[in-house]
Amino acid sequence: xxxxxxxxxxxxxxxxxxxxxxxxxxxxxxxxxxxxxxxxxxxxxxxxxxxxxxxxxxxxxxxxxxxxxxxxxxxxxxxxxxxxxxxxxxxxxxxxxxxxxxxxxxxxxxxxxxxxxxxxxxxxxxxxxxxxxxxxxxxxxxxxxxxxxxxxxxxxxxxxxxxxxxxxxxxxxxxxxxxxxxxxxxxxxxxxxxxxxxxxxxxxxxxxxxxxxxxxxxxxxxxxxxxxxxxxxxxxxxxxxxxxxxxxxxxxxxxxxxxxxxx
Amino acid sequence: xxxxxxxxxxxxxxxxxxxxxxxxxxxxxxxxxxxxxxxxxxxxxxxxxxxxxxxxxxxxxxxxxxxxxxxxxxxxxxxxxxxxxxxxxxxxxxxxxxxxxxxxxxxxxxxxxxxxxxxxxxxxxxxxxxxxxxxxxxxxxxxxxxxxxxxxxxxxxxxxxxxxxxxxxxxxxxxxxxxxxxxxxxxxxxxxxxxxxxxxxxxxxxxxxxxxxxxxxxxxxxxxxxxxxxxxxxxxxxxxxxxxxxxxxxxxxxxxxxxxxxxxxxxxxxxxxxxxxxxxxxxxxxxxxxxxxxxxxxxxxxxxxxxxxxxxxxxxxxxxxxxxxxxxxxxxxxxxxxxxxxxxx
Numbered sequence: 301x302x303x304x305x306x307x308x309x310x311x312x313x314x315x316x317x318x319x320x321x322x323x324x325x326x327x328x329x330x331x332x333x334x335x336x337x338x339x340x341x342x343x344x345x346x347x348x349x350x351x352x353x354x355x356x357x358x359x360x361x362x363x364x365x366x367x368x369x370x371x372x373x374x375x376x377x378x379x380x381x382x383x384x385x386x387x388x389x390x391x392x393x394x395x396x397x398x399x400x401x402x403x404x405x406x407x408x409x410x411x412x413x414x415x416x417x418x419x420x421x422x423x424x425x426x427x428x429x430x431x432x433x434x435x436x437x438x439x440x441x442x443x444x445x446x447x448x449x450x451x452x453x454x455x456x457x458x459x460x461x462x463x464x465x466x467x468x469x470x471x472x473x474x475x476x477x478x479x480x481x482x483x484x485x486x487x488x489x490x491x492x493x494x495x496x497x498x499x500x501x502x503x504x505x506x507x508x509x510x511x512x513x514x515x516x517x518x519x520x521x522x523x524x525x526x527x528x529x530x531x532x533x534x535x536x537x538x539x540x541x542x543x544x545x546x547x548x549x550x551x552x553x554x555x556x557x558x559x560x561x562x563x
Numbered sequence: 564x565x566x567x568x569x570x571x572x573x574x575x576x577x578x579x580x581x582x583x584x585x586x587x588x589x590x591x592x593x594x595x596x597x598x599x600x601x602x603x604x605x606x607x608x609x610x611x612x613x614x615x616x617x618x619x620x621x622x623x624x625x626x627x628x629x630x631x632x633x634x635x636x637x638x639x640x641x642x643x644x645x646x647x648x649x650x651x652x653x654x655x656x657x658x659x660x661x662x663x664x665x666x667x668x669x670x671x672x673x674x675x676x677x678x679x680x681x682x683x684x685x686x687x688x689x690x691x692x693x694x695x696x697x698x699x700x701x702x703x704x705x706x707x708x709x710x711x712x713x714x715x716x717x718x719x720x721x722x723x724x725x726x727x728x729x730x731x732x733x734x735x736x737x738x739x740x741x742x743x744x745x746x747x748x749x750x751x752x753x754x755x756x757x758x759x760x761x762x763x764x765x766x767x768x769x770x771x772x773x774x775x776x777x778x779x780x781x782x783x784x785x786x787x788x789x790x791x792x793x794x795x796x797x798x799x800x801x802x803x804x805x806x807x808x809x810x811x812x813x814x815x816x817x818x819x820x821x822x823x824x825x826x827x828x829x830x831x832x833x834x835x836x837x838x839x840x841x842x843x844x845x846x847x848x849x850x851x852x853x854x855x856x857x858x859x860x861x862x863x864x865x866x867x868x869x870x871x872x873x874x875x876x877x878x879x880x881x882x883x884x885x886x887x888x889x890x891x892x893x894x895x896x897x898x899x900x901x902x903x904x905x906x907x908x
Contacts, residue, residue: 311735312795317742336797337834358731360797361834389734409738485862 303426304332305352308341308367309387310359314408318354318387321410326419338362342371349379351426354406357388364388365450369443370519372436373553377537381436383425385418393449403442440555447555451507458508461489463496470496478527478543479550480505482520492545517541518553531560567622575618576611579692583610586688601667604660605681606688609653613689616645618696630704632697646689650682719878722871724765726823739793754792760785764816776843776850777809783822783841790826797836798826808843811850812908814879820872821854821901829858829899837898850905861894876903 305322309315315334322329332348335341338359345353353371355364362370364386375381386395386405395405404418429435461472472489481488486497487505506514506522516522529544531552539552539560552560587603594602620641621627626634633641661667736758743751764782780802787800818841825839837857844851873892880888880903887906892899 310797311739311793313739313742313792314735316746317738320742320745339834358831360832360836389738390730392730408734409741 302328302330303352304330304348304350305354306332306341306345306348306350306382307334307354308336308338308344308359308364309334309354309356310336311356312336314356318410321412321415322354322419325412325415326423329419336360338364338367338370341367342374345371345382346374346376349376350382352385352422353382354385354387357386357393365393365443365446366519368439369447369553369555372440372443372555373519375436380429381439383422383435384439385422393446395446403439403446436554440558444555444558452503453507454511455507457510458505461496461498463489463498465496472496474509477524478546479521479523480514481522481550515556515559517556517559518551521550523550572618575696576614579610579614579618580607582688582692582695583607586610586684590684601657601661604666605653605657608657608660609649609685610688610692612652612656613645613649613692616648617641617693620645630701632700632704638697642690642693645693646686649689650685653685654681719875723875726820726871728762728765735793736789743792750792754789757785757788761789767815772815773812774815775809776804776811776813779813779815779818780804780809780841780843782816783818786819786822787839794830794836797833798830798839799837800839801841803840803842803844805844808845808850811845813850813852813905814883817876817879817903818852818854820876824870824872824901825854825856825858825899828863829856829860832863833859845907848907850907852903852905854901855898857898860896860898863894863899873901880905 307315307318309318315336319331319334322331329352332350333344335344336359338355339361341353341355341359341364342362353368355368357364359367368384372381384403386403387408387410388395388405389408391405391407395403404421406415406418425435458474461474461477463470463472472491476491476493478490478492480502481490482502483497486499487502489496489498502520502522506516509522513525514522515525523541523543527543528541530542532540532542532549534540538554539557540549541552542549583606584603587599587606590602590606591597591599621631621633621638624633624637624641626637632638736754740751740754740758743754760782764785784802787798787802791798791800822839822841830837830839839854839856842851842853842855873890876890880890884906889904891902894900
């Protein structure tokens with residue numbers, strides 16, 4: 301069976317060009333789909349389950365790094381995780397540091413010689429890929445590093461969350477917050493005695509929270525570590541957090557599962 | 564309050580003492596009697612007191628915080644106060660020293676004429692000395708300001724270049740160009756022409772201060788056309804320039820940061836893309852220019868009206884038109900909206 305690939309690139313001409321270069325460098329590769337944004341990339345990848353992903357790092361909505369993390373989380377266990385190649389105009393995350401590992405990268409404009417090297421590496425990876433999937437773990441480890449490098453620098457620590465409630469502003473001390481959860485255009489700030497909604501996106505909130513105290517456990521969830529009572533693994537192997545004195549369970553994405561391990 | 568530079572103060576004191584010596588020498592030169600030593604003593608005492616009051620006292624006056632010298636009548640009052648204090652303190656101290664140590668016993672003083680002439684000398688020397696220090700201070704201040712302004716201008720120019728020749732923009736554009744050469748050489752040539760015009764205007768921007776609005780719209784067209792090739796159907800734009808506004812002079816590349824913001828913070832993050840509209844029209848004695856987009860607007864997380872691009876525009880408008888021009892900017896659910904008002908020439 302010939303290998304398949306998915307291309308996620310928001311600039312149409314560049315998607316075409318990559319496809320054309322790939323056709324020359326790797327004739328038997330079949331392009332299963334070409335999409336223009338990160339969310340569509342996750343959907344298409346789950347639908348087509350390709351062997352190789354070419355993800356542009358800067359895309360509207362979800363960027364390439366976030367889309368890959370999302371995909372790793374939703375990826376079914378019965379299929380090996382695809383080999384990941386990031387495509388970028390400018391290597392601001394020092395991707396070359398990861399050369400020769402689970403994640404590869406190519407720079408735009410794509411140079412045939414460089415693409416050829418990537419293709420050779422991909423072929424070798426696909427040939428020796430076993431049923432037991434070590435690729436996902438290696439990919440996750442590198443994604444974590446990349447996302448960390450992409451995160452903004454820490455800011456002064458937030459003490460009080462200010463939420464507008466009707467005509468007034470509620471002041472919620474950060475030490476009362478159990479977890480923050482992204483919900484559509486808002487972030488839910490959940491405390492023991494109720495919750496408020498704020499407009500500040502989670503990604504802007506994160507650099508203002510103490511990292512030892514507040515752990516990101518999912519793209520949309522940041523939880524106070526001391527509020528967690530126990531961690532459970534379900535039949536599908538996914539982790540969930542139970543909070544002290546609360547009924548709800550918070551899912552932990554694969555990207556952050558490494559945070560929870562016995563000492 | 565600014566920290567006092569004590570080595571500068573010491574230098575001022577030494578300069579003052581030298582000046583006092585000079586005054587006593589000149590006084591001696593015009594006098595028939597030999598009074599150099601007593602003159603020198605009084606001169607030094609009076610001068611030092613004036614120095615102490617004026618040079619140290621000026622730091623206590625709030626209006627001196629910025630320039631180092633009190634503004635307007637504060638400065639005059641300080642100098643006059645220093646001179647009066649200098650004369651009273653210096654003269655009495657001198658008398659005291661002479662009495663105590665029995666110096667210059669042969670000296671007959673305190674005739675009305677002597678008193679008049681020493682008041683006159685103190686007044687003239689005090690004013691001359693203060694004026695000299697004031698002028699020195701002012702030129703130092705202006706020199707410092709000029710250096711700051713120069714540095715500021717250079718940093719701004721560098722930053723404009725950095726944002727416009729940002730590596731993502733540059734390499735993505737080159738990648739598109741490379742792709743086009745293979746599939747559509749004619750369009751590749753067009754794109755290259757837009758890119759050349761864009762780069763040329765960016766690099767020339769520091770030289771031309773104003774150009775006709777028509778030229779400004781052409782430069783925006785180059786940039787938007789480049790972006791349109793890159794973004795494909797995700798970018799639509801319209802440029803509306805009525806004939807009666809086309810010839811009006813505007814600061815070169817004034818609108819560029821607004822349109823770049825619309826693309827970078829408005830449309831690029833939006834999956835379905837959107838529309839950029841640039842409109843100009845005469846409105847009475849003003850020129851109105853609006854840049855609107857249908858991008859992500861307030862959800863962009865970008866700064867609301869105080870980012871580098873907007874600050875840069877406000878500074879340029881202020882430098883060229885003072886209060887006669889204005890920039891309004893807001894982001895809401897429908898996108899970002901900028902509006903510039905300029906006076907007609």
